[in-house]
Amino acid sequence: MNSQAQLLPLGDFKPADEWQTHVNEIFYGIQGPGIHNHFQTYVSQDHRLAHALAKDYFEQARKRTNNAQPRFIMEWGVGNGNLAGSFLSHLQSIDTEGQVYPHTRYILCDFSMEILKGARDNSRLKNHAGKFFTIQIDANYMDCFRDQTVDKIISNEIWDDLATKVLLKQDDSLFEEYLQPLIDPDAVGMNFDKFIKLFNEKNLDSLKHCPQVLPLIFWERTYQRVDIDDWPRAEVLQAHVDRLENETPVPINLGALATLERARKLLSDDGLGYTGMDYGMHSLQELNFSGRPYFNLYGGQYTFMVNFELLGDWARATGYSSVEKEYQHRYVGKHLQDRVISMVELVQTHRDAPDMPPWDRDILMLKTLHALNKAYQSPYESRMEYPAMQGTPNAQRQQITELANSLSANGVPDTVAYVSEKEVNQVSADLAGLGYEERHYTPLFQGPVEPISFVVMNFR
Numbered sequence: 001m002n003s004q005a006q007l008l009p010l011g012d013f014k015p016a017d018e019w020q021t022h023v024n025e026i027f028y029g030i031q032g033p034g035i036h037n038h039f040q041t042y043v044s045q046d047h048r049l050a051h052a053l054a055k056d057y058f059e060q061a062r063k064r065t066n067n068a069q070p071r072f073i074m075e076w077g078v079g080n081g082n083l084a085g086s087f088l089s090h091l092q093s094i095d096t097e098g099q100v101y102p103h104t105r106y107i108l109c110d111f112s113m114e115i116l117k118g119a120r121d122n123s124r125l126k127n128h129a130g131k132f133f134t135i136q137i138d139a140n141y142m143d144c145f146r147d148q149t150v151d152k153i154i155s156n157e158i159w160d161d162l163a164t165k166v167l168l169k170q171d172d173s174l175f176e177e178y179l180q181p182l183i184d185p186d187a188v189g190m191n192f193d194k195f196i197k198l199f200n201e202k203n204l205d206s207l208k209h210c211p212q213v214l215p216l217i218f219w220e221r222t223y224q225r226v227d228i229d230d231w232p233r234a235e236v237l238q239a240h241v242d243r244l245e246n247e248t249p250v251p252i253n254l255g256a257l258a259t260l261e262r263a264r265k266l267l268s269d270d271g272l273g274y275t276g277m278d279y280g281m282h283s284l285q286e287l288n289f290s291g292r293p294y295f296n297l298y299g300g301q302y303t304f305m306v307n308f309e310l311l312g313d314w315a316r317a318t319g320y321s322s323v324e325k326e327y328q329h330r331y332v333g334k335h336l337q338d339r340v341i342s343m344v345e346l347v348q349t350h351r352d353a354p355d356m357p358p359w360d361r362d363i364l365m366l367k368t369l370h371a372l373n374k375a376y377q378s379p380y381e382s383r384m385e386y387p388a389m390q391g392t393p394n395a396q397r398q399q400i401t402e403l404a405n406s407l408s409a410n411g412v413p414d415t416v417a418y419v420s421e422k423e424v425n426q427v428s429a430d431l432a433g434l435g436y437e438e439r440h441y442t443p444l445f446q447g448p449v450e451p452i453s454f455v456v457m458n459f460r
Contacts (some may be wrong), residue, residue, distance in 0.1 A: 007182035007218055010199050017254065019179040020302045024161050027301040028112055029204040032213050041157050043083040045381060045414035046385050051087035052335035053275060057152060058091055060306050061100045071151040077158035078108040078119045085124030088131055107133040124380060129363060150266040153274040156302040160278050162255020164304035168223050169244050175223035176368030180217045214300020232257055236317045240310050247287040251304040256313045260459065264318055273460035277328060282453055292451035308455050320459045327447060328454035338420040339445040343412060349440040359392040365415060368405035371430035373411035375423040381409040421445045
């Protein structure tokens with residue numbers, strides 16, 4: 001990182017949510033489907049979370065007396081289409097009597113036409129032609145849909161992208177976080193004043209030619225005293241603030257609140273609710289954990305952790321009669337009737353992983369995938385792409401290519417895919433041969449121990 005003395009501002013200090021949504025709109029607008037190269041989610045390639053959602057939906061939907069009419073499922077923020085494709089595929093396979101799947105219509109909603117095009121090309125989703133539709137729409141403007149017409153709404157990792165303010169409590173006073181973006185003017189590759197203009201106007205056509213610039217932004221932060229009386233659901237927020245510890249920045253996910261309110265209007269009276277999945281602080285205990293993170297930067301994207309405790313309070317105030325919160329690992333494990341961890345969590349327990357060069361860590365991941373594939377059997381065929389990173393020495397590059405090309409098409413589909421305790425135990429000898437120790441990875445199956453975790457919330 002360049003020293004701060006070399007950095008110049010791209011604008012003034014503004015509340016965190018204003019700059020966050022500004023840079024995220026640029027990030028998504030210039031990346032298109034390329035966004036998936038920056039990070040992976042638990043539904044990017046894996047099917048197990050989608051299958052759990054489909055099973056829950058099927059079990060609830062078949063209890064209704066009138067299943068003959070079309071039922072609409074909405075997905076907000078569609079990723080690469082794998083969640084929808086895996087959901088529909090599993091729903092079709094378990095609906096052996098044709099009670100639910102034939103009447104299901106799946107609507108994929110996203111503001112990016114490029115991302116929607118990528119989703120439509122998803123091979124798994126293509127198997128359900130006539131069952132799904134794509135609609136380009138901004139989540140802030142859902143007026144084109146009639147109220148109380150949707151059966152189910154699903155979103156995955158969108159709340160962390162949506163407008164989020166940050167509060168800091170000091171005794172009886174509250175302070176709001178403000179951000180200012182700064183950058184080295186020599187790094188933008190053009191006249192600096194011109195870049196400032198393009199950045200502030202969110203000129204996506206021009207900014208597409210310099211996507212490498214966004215990760216170079218340095219975010220300065222400060223705090224200003226604030227009165228929250230005019231904030232949404234202020235009485236609920238104040239009650240929440242009263243339970244917070246001093247000096248710990250707390251995300252206030254106003255965009256997530258807006259999704260709850262919109263979902264409430266769109267869901268039919270006998271609908272099956274809104275299910276949202278994201279990562280953040282599960283409860284008040286994690287919120288008040290001193291020193292825990294509260295934001296992330298991915299390739300220039302600015303995301304905030306989700307305050308699930310506040311989201312539940314808001315949901316009840318919005319009119320939901322049922323609010324359920326569950327760790328995502330346990331939710332998936334419950335449907336597999338086993339406990340689960342992710343591949344990347346397993347690899348992180350290897351004694352040498354923290355100190356390995358990145359290419360050697362890639363080799364370890366690929367060898368671990370090969371070991372797990374002796375026990376893991378996916379119902380879908382897919383080829384994992386695992387290119388060697390830039391700067392990888394030739395010998396390791398060749399090894400990575402050979403290992404990647406020989407991965408099973410029905411093996412573990414992703415480095416963040418869920419693997420069960422049974423599968424891991426079946427190949428424990430192979431893992432030991434790679435240098436893993438059971439005493440390091442076995443505790444992971446007990447459940448999350450960090451202040452930040454992946455969570456599933458159901459609202460009805």
